Amino acid sequence: xxxxxxxxxxxxxxxxxxxxxxxxxxxxxxxxxxxxxxxxxxxxxxxxxxxxxxxxxxxxxxxxxxxxxxxxxxxxxxxxxxxxxxxxxxxxxxxxxxxxxxxxxxxxxxxxxxxxxxxxxxxxxxxxxxxxxxxxxxxxxxxxxxxxxxxxxxxxxxxxxxxxxxxxxxxxxxxxxxxxxxxxxxxxxxxxxxxxxxxxxxxxxxxxxxxxxxxxxxxxxxxxxxxxxxxxxxxxxxxxxxxxxxxxxxxxxxxxxxxxxxxxxxxxxxxxxxxxxxxxxxxxxxxxxxxxxxxxxxxxxxxxxxxxxxxxxxxxxxxxxxxxxxxxxxxxxxxxxxxxxxxxxxxxxxxxxxxxxxxxxxxxxxxxxxxxxxxxxxxxxxxxxxxxxxxxxxxxxxxxxxxxxxxxxxxxxxxxxxxxxxxxxxxxxxxxxxxxxxxxxxxxxxxxxxxxxxxxxx
Numbered sequence: 001x002x003x004x005x006x007x008x009x010x011x012x013x014x015x016x017x018x019x020x021x022x023x024x025x026x027x028x029x030x031x032x033x034x035x036x037x038x039x040x041x042x043x044x045x046x047x048x049x050x051x052x053x054x055x056x057x058x059x060x061x062x063x064x065x066x067x068x069x070x071x072x073x074x075x076x077x078x079x080x081x082x083x084x085x086x087x088x089x090x091x092x093x094x095x096x097x098x099x100x101x102x103x104x105x106x107x108x109x110x111x112x113x114x115x116x117x118x119x120x121x122x123x124x125x126x127x128x129x130x131x132x133x134x135x136x137x138x139x140x141x142x143x144x145x146x147x148x149x150x151x152x153x154x155x156x157x158x159x160x161x162x163x164x165x166x167x168x169x170x171x172x173x174x175x176x177x178x179x180x181x182x183x184x185x186x187x188x189x190x191x192x193x194x195x196x197x198x199x200x201x202x203x204x205x206x207x208x209x210x211x212x213x214x215x216x217x218x219x220x221x222x223x224x225x226x227x228x229x230x231x232x233x234x235x236x237x238x239x240x241x242x243x244x245x246x247x248x249x250x251x252x253x254x255x256x257x258x259x260x261x262x263x264x265x266x267x268x269x270x271x272x273x274x275x276x277x278x279x280x281x282x283x284x285x286x287x288x289x290x291x292x293x294x295x296x297x298x299x300x301x302x303x304x305x306x307x308x309x310x311x312x313x314x315x316x317x318x319x320x321x322x323x324x325x326x327x328x329x330x331x332x333x334x335x336x337x338x339x340x341x342x343x344x345x346x347x348x349x350x351x352x353x354x355x356x357x358x359x360x361x362x363x364x365x366x367x368x369x370x371x372x373x374x375x376x377x378x379x380x381x382x383x384x385x386x387x388x389x390x391x392x393x394x395x396x397x398x399x400x401x402x403x404x405x406x407x408x409x410x411x412x413x414x415x416x417x418x419x420x421x422x423x424x425x426x427x428x429x430x431x432x433x434x435x436x437x438x439x440x441x442x443x444x445x446x447x448x449x450x451x452x453x454x455x456x457x458x
Contacts, residue, residue: 007180007366008329010283010300011373012205014259015409015445017214017235024443025211026158028408030063033156036403037069037127042093045127048152049100050138050189052163057131060158061100070096074128075103081113082120091125102131106140115145122151129156135168135193138186142175155185157406159212163192164219170194180366182404195221201251201283204228209407211444227252231259239263245271250280257284279330292320296334303340314341321357332361332370339377352381372401372410379417383424395421409449412440416453427458434458 018024037045051057065071074083086099101121104110114121121128130152132138142149170176171190179187188210191203199222207213217233220226228251230242241248241256245268248256253272261269261284273281278288288294295317301307302314320326321334339354355374362370375398382391395417402414419433434457441450 007202008279008283008333009202009205009367009369010333012202012258012369013409013446014205014208014232014236015211016447017233018443018445021211021445022160022214025214025408026059026063028211028411028440028444029157029406030060031067032403032411033154034064034067034069036154037064037098038067038096040095040125040127042091042095042125044122044124045098045153046122046151047127047129047154047156048149048185049129049131049156049158050185051131051133052159052166052192053133055162056158056160057102057133059160060129060131060156064098068096069098069127071098071100074099074101076101076110076114077103078107078110078113081110082117086126086128087120089123089126091123091127093125095125095127098127098129100129100131102133104130104132104137104141106134106136108140108144111140111144111148115148118145118148118151121148122153132189135166135171135190138189139171139175154403155183155406157185157188157210157212159189159192159210159215161215161219164195164216164221166193166195168193170197177366181363181368184368184404185406188406192216195219195225198222198249199225199228199251201228201255204251204255206406208232209405209409211408223247224249224251228255231255236260241268245275248272248275250275250277254280254284257286261285282330292317292325293330295320296326296330296337299334299341300337303337303344305344309341309345314338328361328365329367332358332365332367335361336370336374348381352378355381368401368405369410372398372405372413375401376413376417379421383421386424391421408440408444409446412437412444412446412449412453415440416449416456419453420456423456423458430458 049060051060061071072085074085176187176190188206191207213232217229227243227248234242253275257272273286276284278290278293281288282293282297287297295313298307298313299317302309317334318338321331326334335354335358339351339358342350342354355378359371359374362374375394379391379394379398382394398417399414402410415433415437419430419437422433423430434453438450438453441453
């Protein structure tokens with residue numbers, strides 16, 4: 001069995017379409033960014049703002065100004081890489097000025113000059129936003145200003161319908177493979193700005209969870225992207241697919257089975273399954289032909305209570321993990337599945353060990369969303385066991401990870417975790433956290449999660 005060439009998430013939910021979903025998403029991203037700035041005190045703030053064009057840049061400037069940030073244009077050029085407003089700035093603890101550095105190009109001399117002045121752009125009590133409006137500029141930034149790119153503290157995505165009209169060519173796969181964890185925004189931006197390229201399902205999933213997907217529905221893109229967008233736009237209650245089995249490629253086929261599998265006509269489902277490889281079948285919840293993947297699917301079902309515990313299958317899966325039989329991404333999923341199966345069997349020690357291993361493997365595989373899932377489960381176990389110190393440390397890791405995933409889904413889950421952690425000691429404060437979690441879930445298309453947050457209210 002060969003490991004998947006791309007990171008794979010076996011649990012990768014989409015939001016449901018909501019009224020004015022694009023506007024809600026834009027408000028979420030800009031408000032979250034403005035709050036990050038306004039919490040700075042005397043700390044520096046160096047950000048990378050990834051815009052789909054000039055209109056998106058204007059939305060960014062207008063949006064953060066509404067939230068109380070004082071925006072000042074500080075364009076760059078080859079003649080003057082750092083604007084005098086920045087070089088002459090003497091900030092204080094009460095700073096509220098954000099210097100917006102646009103005018104970035106792929107010119108090597110300009111980017112190298114900025115790279116040599118990184119210290120000036122990341123000074124105490126100084127807020128700087130580097131605005132990128134084209135994909136080639138982002139690639140050039142990493143090629144010619146690596147120190148500057150490495151000093152970026154926060155990313156903000158501002159995407160609109162102009163992304164679907166982008167003619168950008170995909171960047172070097174080696175560069176994109178390094179865009180994980182803190183650089184997930186770059187990967188999402190790359191996907192959005194290359195609409196003519198065939199999609200990876202995980203990249204589409206990540207774009208969907210930003211909330212910006214409504215701006216791309218109905219646009220002329222790669223046919224497989226159009227099918228994915230149409231499938232999302234049909235909503236979870238749709239009774240029919242917006243394409244035929246003959247039209248679907250492997251990505252659209254897997255997405256259709258993930259979203260609507262049990263409700264599909266058996267004949268249609270069978271034709272879609274035939275388009276998938278074993279990893280695709282695993283992701284779609286179908287039984288793969290490869291025995292180790294079939295065991296992994298079975299153990300996942302045991303952990304969720306959808307199948308009875310079978311110690312022999314669990315042991316085979318554990319041996320395969322020990323022999324590195326899955327590769328990093330599927331190893332992370334295997335340890336997660338084994339942890340849940342161990343919990344179902346009442347073995348909390350094994351559960352804890354497998355969750356730790358799943359988190360480490362998720363990091364190696366470039367799957368921060370899976371790491372988020374693992375931390376969430378570890379917090380729940382620690383709270384249940386009344387281990388307040390470990391629970392607090394895990395919660396702080398979870399809250400630091402949430403902004404890196406660039407979506408209200410993860411921000412709401414972090415609020416939910418904070419509320420559940422707080423509830424035993426401070427029910428009133430917990431109610432505030434859980435109420436905000438419910439609001440975010442409901443506003444951005446996660447009704448089942450919204451119900452969970454409401455049920456957790458003390």
